[in-house]
Amino acid sequence: MVKAIAVVTVSDSCFTDPAKDTSGPTLAGFAKQLFPDATLHTIIIPDEKDIIERELLYFSDEANVDLVLTTGGTGLSRRDVTPEATKAVIHRDVPAISVAMTIDSLQKTSMAMLSRSVAGIRNRTLIINFPGSKKAVTECFEVVKPVLSHAVGLLTNDEIEVKGTHDKVQGFVCHHKHGMANSCVDISKVAFRPRESPFPMVEMSEAFAIIDEVMQQWSLSLEVVPIGDSLGRVVAEAIYAKEPMPPFPASMKDGYACISSDGAGVRRVRAALTAGDAPTMPLSFGECVRINTGAALPARADCVVQVEDTKLVSASEDGQTELEVEVVVPPRPQQDVRPIGCDIAMGAVLADKGAILDAAMIGVLAGAGYQNVTVRSKPKVALMSTGNELQEPSELQLKPAHVRDSNRTMLRVLLKEHGFDSIDCGIAQDEPTKLVSAISTSLSQADILVCTGGVSMGERDLLKPVLVKDFGATLHFGRVRMKPGKPSTFATCEFQGRKKYVFALPGNPVSAYVCAHLFLLRALRQCCHLPPFLAIRVRLAHAAALDARPEYARATLRYPTTDDLPKATLIMPNQVSETNDS
Numbered sequence: 001m002v003k004a005i006a007v008v009t010v011s012d013s014c015f016t017d018p019a020k021d022t023s024g025p026t027l028a029g030f031a032k033q034l035f036p037d038a039t040l041h042t043i044i045i046p047d048e049k050d051i052i053e054r055e056l057l058y059f060s061d062e063a064n065v066d067l068v069l070t071t072g073g074t075g076l077s078r079r080d081v082t083p084e085a086t087k088a089v090i091h092r093d094v095p096a097i098s099v100a101m102t103i104d105s106l107q108k109t110s111m112a113m114l115s116r117s118v119a120g121i122r123n124r125t126l127i128i129n130f131p132g133s134k135k136a137v138t139e140c141f142e143v144v145k146p147v148l149s150h151a152v153g154l155l156t157n158d159e160i161e162v163k164g165t166h167d168k169v170q171g172f173v174c175h176h177k178h179g180m181a182n183s184c185v186d187i188s189k190v191a192f193r194p195r196e197s198p199f200p201m202v203e204m205s206e207a208f209a210i211i212d213e214v215m216q217q218w219s220l221s222l223e224v225v226p227i228g229d230s231l232g233r234v235v236a237e238a239i240y241a242k243e244p245m246p247p248f249p250a251s252m253k254d255g256y257a258c259i260s261s262d263g264a265g266v267r268r269v270r271a272a273l274t275a276g277d278a279p280t281m282p283l284s285f286g287e288c289v290r291i292n293t294g295a296a297l298p299a300r301a302d303c304v305v306q307v308e309d310t311k312l313v314s315a316s317e318d319g320q321t322e323l324e325v326e327v328v329v330p331p332r333p334q335q336d337v338r339p340i341g342c343d344i345a346m347g348a349v350l351a352d353k354g355a356i357l358d359a360a361m362i363g364v365l366a367g368a369g370y371q372n373v374t375v376r377s378k379p380k381v382a383l384m385s386t387g388n389e390l391q392e393p394s395e396l397q398l399k400p401a402h403v404r405d406s407n408r409t410m411l412r413v414l415l416k417e418h419g420f421d422s423i424d425c426g427i428a429q430d431e432p433t434k435l436v437s438a439i440s441t442s443l444s445q446a447d448i449l450v451c452t453g454g455v456s457m458g459e460r461d462l463l464k465p466v467l468v469k470d471f472g473a474t475l476h477f478g479r480v481r482m483k484p485g486k487p488s489t490f491a492t493c494e495f496q497g498r499k500k501y502v503f504a505l506p507g508n509p510v511s512a513y514v515c516a517h518l519f520l521l522r523a524l525r526q527c528c529h530l531p532p533f534l535a536i537r538v539r540l541a542h543a544a545a546l547d548a549r550p551e552y553a554r555a556t557l558r559y560p561t562t563d564d565l566p567k568a569t570l571i572m573p574n575q576v577s578e579t580n581d582s
Ligand SMILES: Nc1nc2c(c(=O)[nH]1)N[C@H]1C(S)=C(S)[C@@H](COP(=O)(O)OP(=O)(O)OC[C@H]3O[C@@H](n4cnc5c(N)ncnc54)[C@H](O)[C@@H]3O)O[C@H]1N2
Pocket: 385, 386, 387, 389, 390, 403, 404, 405, 406, 407, 408, 452, 453, 454, 455, 456, 457, 458, 461, 484, 485, 486, 487, 505, 506, 507, 508, 509, 511, 582
């Protein structure tokens, strides 16, 4: 099924004046017609190879678009570089698509010879170049139309290709059996350490897919919590109303409960009912009862006339009792009455399975008499820092060449911010046996271990070998094409008969922060069945030198009053260019 399509207009002139773009909207119109349920992204970019590549990568890797249709930049002029940019990003080409378009177009114009359109596949995305004119786009779309749906179907049915990654990574494993007190990682032969990382660099989209797939194995457990503590928790089983709301026919106005068939005219005021008063006697014809908002109607009353629609006819001399009122406008049956169960019928679903509890829902549960709710349990997370150079932040004096451990505090607070508690497992030294014992202690207390540092190429970066050799861990990925965060590592292992998940994040505090957002929170949210964070497209408010890797930076957003995209201003622009070489 085609879920998302991007139409990319590549043209210098349309980029400067979007009104000139006719082929983009035409293509978008055809795409929408063919796949009405798909999300449609459209963008106009200049004939710049880097920018075209970046957009194609964004749509295929980040936005997980099924079909990217470009228009423009396929000709022979110096600025026409769409085919080159496309070739740079596709993994496999599908030449027959462009051939079919060319054969068809040649029957109409020999100019078709001058289009260099390319079609190909990147991961699960099909990218097709169309020429830049409205006429050519119209003709070429007709040609490819019959195959698009099937082509996307074939691509999306592919299994996630994690196996290849696993196999390569397993080459790193030492299958040596050993006790947990020691480590079988030998750090003495530093000269023979690998000079190239043995870990394949996975794309962000792959890393996400791997996390999603692996975290599906997370074994569900449930817990009962008081509703007052259930904010943000995920409902485990649908919750039903045990009683109707309102439980009695209630007045919506301050006025008089009447019998509607009495029509307009004078009524005897028999009694007064304020909220909380239980009505005693049924109403008789020609009578009414003064009533307040929220009070229960007496039997036989079927409407409420608001006080504004009445006139006083007679009262006791002291003014303390109304004797007769005149109903000015004839009332309708059920006027200003909330019948029993009109808000919530008995047996109605108050919160569905999987609902995320918010103040409104919790209020509904409270109103329906629920004190506790069964929710999905949150994973137990252990936080550990690694590094011989680290000191506790509270220590007054820094030792030479030491730094304070900021990652543990940052991660604890980040997790708290997102509703997750953590267990503090301190700082472990960069020494194999020390790491083995610190990791064992952490894993015995938690489902998920989050550690920072020691995942890159230094001889004291021991996390990966220790996890693999001493804990028999499977490294699902050990390098990701991202900046910062390249050496990010995600592993699982069996420990004390249970499956454990390890996020070994790079030590650089910015990398740890970014990777915790992107990988750790994604996994934790999935354990609780919370959706991944929403990704939105923004426009940079200023120029920024970007890396070839997808880059992550903090920014402030300004929302325009027009339909334009929000504008992002990087908080620390230097942070983006500073580590260009890493
Ligand atoms: N030869 C290569 N060197 C490096 C590469 C590479 O590909 N080849 N990658 C670089 C990248 S990218 C990163 S990110 C870092 C990752 O380093 P590690 O995960 O191994 O982390 P450490 O070496 O332990 O520390 C890096 C840095 O961060 C500071 N740090 C560590 N933990 C904390 C903490 N808890 N609180 C505050 N600061 C911390 C540590 O002192 C170092 O300055 O590797 C590059 N190198």
